[in-house]
Amino acid sequence: MNQWKVKTVPSKAKIEALSKAINVNPFMASLLIQRGISTFDEAKAFFRPSLEALHDPFLMQDMYRAVDRINEAIAKNERILIFGDYDVDGTTAVSVFYGFLKNYYSNIAYYIPDRYKEGYGISYIGIDFAVDNDFTLIVSLDCGIKSTAHIEYAYQKGVDFIICDHHTPGDILPEAAAILDPKRTDCEYPYKELSGCGVGFKLLQALCIENNWEQELLFEYLDLLAISIAADIVPITGENRIFAHFGMERINANPRPGLQAIIELAALKLPIDISKVVFTFAPRINAAGRLADACDAVRLMLSEDKETALNQAKLVNEHNTNRRELDADITQEALTMFKEDDFLKNASSSVLYSPSWHKGVVGIVASRVIETYYRPTIVLTESEGKIVGSARSVHDFNLYEAIDACSDLLEQFGGHTAAAGLTLKPENLPAFKLAFEEAVKLRITPEQKQPIIYIDVEILLDAITPQFYNIIKQLAPFGPQNMAPVFVANNLKASNVKILKEEHLKFDVKQEGCNSQFSAIGFRMAHLNDLVADNKIFSLCFTIEENTFRDKTTLQFMVRDIKPWGYNPVSKGESTESKACEYLQEKGYVIKERNYRSGKNEIDIIALKNNELIFVEVKYRKNDDFGFPESMVDKSKQDRIKACANDYIFATNWNGGIRFEIISIIGTKPDIMHFEDAFY
Numbered sequence: 001m002n003q004w005k006v007k008t009v010p011s012k013a014k015i016e017a018l019s020k021a022i023n024v025n026p027f028m029a030s031l032l033i034q035r036g037i038s039t040f041d042e043a044k045a046f047f048r049p050s051l052e053a054l055h056d057p058f059l060m061q062d063m064y065r066a067v068d069r070i071n072e073a074i075a076k077n078e079r080i081l082i083f084g085d086y087d088v089d090g091t092t093a094v095s096v097f098y099g100f101l102k103n104y105y106s107n108i109a110y111y112i113p114d115r116y117k118e119g120y121g122i123s124y125i126g127i128d129f130a131v132d133n134d135f136t137l138i139v140s141l142d143c144g145i146k147s148t149a150h151i152e153y154a155y156q157k158g159v160d161f162i163i164c165d166h167h168t169p170g171d172i173l174p175e176a177a178a179i180l181d182p183k184r185t186d187c188e189y190p191y192k193e194l195s196g197c198g199v200g201f202k203l204l205q206a207l208c209i210e211n212n213w214e215q216e217l218l219f220e221y222l223d224l225l226a227i228s229i230a231a232d233i234v235p236i237t238g239e240n241r242i243f244a245h246f247g248m249e250r251i252n253a254n255p256r257p258g259l260q261a262i263i264e265l266a267a268l269k270l271p272i273d274i275s276k277v278v279f280t281f282a283p284r285i286n287a288a289g290r291l292a293d294a295c296d297a298v299r300l301m302l303s304e305d306k307e308t309a310l311n312q313a314k315l316v317n318e319h320n321t322n323r324r325e326l327d328a329d330i331t332q333e334a335l336t337m338f339k340e341d342d343f344l345k346n347a348s349s350s351v352l353y354s355p356s357w358h359k360g361v362v363g364i365v366a367s368r369v370i371e372t373y374y375r376p377t378i379v380l381t382e383s384e385g386k387i388v389g390s391a392r393s394v395h396d397f398n399l400y401e402a403i404d405a406c407s408d409l410l411e412q413f414g415g416h417t418a419a420a421g422l423t424l425k426p427e428n429l430p431a432f433k434l435a436f437e438e439a440v441k442l443r444i445t446p447e448q449k450q451p452i453i454y455i456d457v458e459i460l461l462d463a464i465t466p467q468f469y470n471i472i473k474q475l476a477p478f479g480p481q482n483m484a485p486v487f488v489a490n491n492l493k494a495s496n497v498k499i500l501k502e503e504h505l506k507f508d509v510k511q512e513g514c515n516s517q518f519s520a521i522g523f524r525m526a527h528l529n530d531l532v533a534d535n536k537i538f539s540l541c542f543t544i545e546e547n548t549f550r551d552k553t554t555l556q557f558m559v560r561d562i563k564p565w566g567y568n569p570v571s572k573g574e575s576t577e578s579k580a581c582e583y584l585q586e587k588g589y590v591i592k593e594r595n596y597r598s599g600k601n602e603i604d605i606i607a608l609k610n611n612e613l614i615f616v617e618v619k620y621r622k623n624d625d626f627g628f629p630e631s632m633v634d635k636s637k638q639d640r641i642k643a644c645a646n647d648y649i650f651a652t653n654w655n656g657g658i659r660f661e662i663i664s665i666i667g668t669k670p671d672i673m674h675f676e677d678a679f680y
Helices: 012-022 026-034 040-047 063-075 088-101 124-132 148-156 196-211 215-219 222-231 238-253 257-265 274-291 295-301 306-339 342-346 359-372 399-404 426-443 466-474 526-532 576-586 635-644 672-679
Strands: 003-006 079-084 108-111 135-141 160-164 178-180 350-353 377-383 386-392 412-415 419-424 452-455 487-500 504-511 517-522 538-549 552-564 590-598 601-609 612-620 648-655 658-666
Touching: 012 026, 012 040, 026 466, 063 135, 063 160, 063 178, 063 196, 079 088, 079 124, 088 108, 088 135, 088 196, 088 222, 088 274, 088 295, 108 124, 124 135, 124 148, 135 196, 148 160, 160 196, 178 196, 196 215, 196 222, 196 238, 222 238, 222 274, 238 274, 257 274, 257 295, 257 306, 274 295, 274 306, 274 359, 295 306, 306 342, 306 350, 306 359, 350 426, 359 377, 359 386, 377 426, 386 399, 386 426, 399 412, 399 419, 399 426, 419 426, 466 538, 487 526, 504 526, 517 538, 526 552, 576 590, 576 601
Parallel strands: 003 452, 079 108, 079 135, 135 160, 160 178, 350 377, 517 552
Antiparallel strands: 377 386, 386 419, 412 419, 487 504, 487 538, 504 517, 538 552, 590 601, 601 612, 612 658, 648 658
8 A cells, every 4th residue: 555645845935935936826836845946046947957057077076087098098099998887877878978989089999798797897808808909998887986806907907997987986996097976975076966877978078178079069969868867767856957858858859860760669759758768768778788788779879870770779679578578477486486485475675586587687577576565675596606686675765775784795786775786606695685684674664665655735626727737847857856746636526437448547537616627547546446436535646647639638637546535645754653653752652663573463663661561553544533443453463462461451542643552561671572472
């Protein structure tokens, strides 16, 4: 079940001030303030991005060193190798860097490691290739920040490295000629969230400034940079918003041959937005590196004529079709494992392994598994005698930190808070499973164990007009930290309720006291039909899109979730249990455990005051006549706890919409462990 959380609503004074300053309704003013926009000038900068607002690339640590080393290589006619990762960020970075630099220097080539023979990041095979082919400088893109041993190996072979990366550095930086990474602790570059392609782009921008090269030519590659930003799920704020804005403009106005070929094969209609990039361009570009040769994707993006581009697009399209089939089969196998493993069912994390799984799709499978079992997940397979895989996280959980806590069992790992890759020896797998489970269990909060839908604002249907939607469109490009606005509307009734193709829910919706009526569709939400049928009153969580049918364009709600009228979404990021804990602390209790699990059972809160130990179940509803069962605490659980207690009191209490059901144990020095048996 999804949690609904309403973002903090700005003050009435701030909303009124911005609404008046830029002539928008209060709902739009609230959306903008939530995005850090509270003045006319800030709104102008947001709605009218400018390339002139890009930061000086020389603010990045080591930028002067990087530019000097490349210019030295050009002056001496050294061979330069452009080395990139095999994912979308890496291949777009190689395409941008190689595609632009070859206009000014021809003694260059590119190299992308084989996912299966070499693995993630800088490889010894790649360095040996550089040595054997007389390359003396390697520019690494989207990788290298943790490749200390590899960089030392290259140096001993007479090869320098310039690292362009955006991943979190380790404690020790490689001994490279230059290291460009905004996340370096000693780097004062103003924007920290560039993609790997973005860091490479800033190096090219610095070269343009230093060498008087034409920046307009560099800006022609913003389309590929926009794809890297969308696919790598970096925040679309600051410079990334500028890059994405102008990159998407270029894709829609004048797509390069490789992108045009994808558009034709996928039968996309213009205009293309970020979501189409994520779900259409990115999987095809990624599939090349997952199942075959990532250089196929680079050749596609650098194609200069329609025929070549179409042939390359057909090739990556075939890779993507094969990837989909593998993805579906392996996901089914992974989900079956939960049915056969009680520990896995009840764990706080999922670590799944099969030596037969295809290495190229384990990251996708991890994301699919989370859709069913919502928890940090790692999917592993065997490659070159080692166990390798990908990890994916749930909302707000720092996956990188949890994996780092188990790093003594790993050969290597790297990534972000939300996704990571790792390699370990087969004999370490059992210990790693346990260590990762403990690391997650120690860090994960109750709020992170359930999917959350973040709601921007509660809205009246009459406020949703074509003019309002036109402003929403100008908030784009959407992505992390600037997601498409999510609304909630209450006190609704549906008409013309239909189930389409046995899985989709479609209906018209009206609101009490409003004149407007809108069509709504919930894909794969037929199971929610009972909530809107039979004239029931409900709350709707949705985004707004345009729908064109028979040359008529109307606004349509894309359903995110439906709940019965009376459900109160938790606001300001506070969970029901957090509020309950605050209430208990005010009463003098010390919180000992939250979401305490033993065996197959869980209790929301365990607290202690003097010699009284209490077990608490918590619910949150608008009022007490909403229709609760007689007790939320299972009677058999009550009986088991009572059997372990010296004295026992059961009570129900209401406070601010929170229903507490408290099992109070009174005795001498009560101990949680004394009641372990009660949970089995």
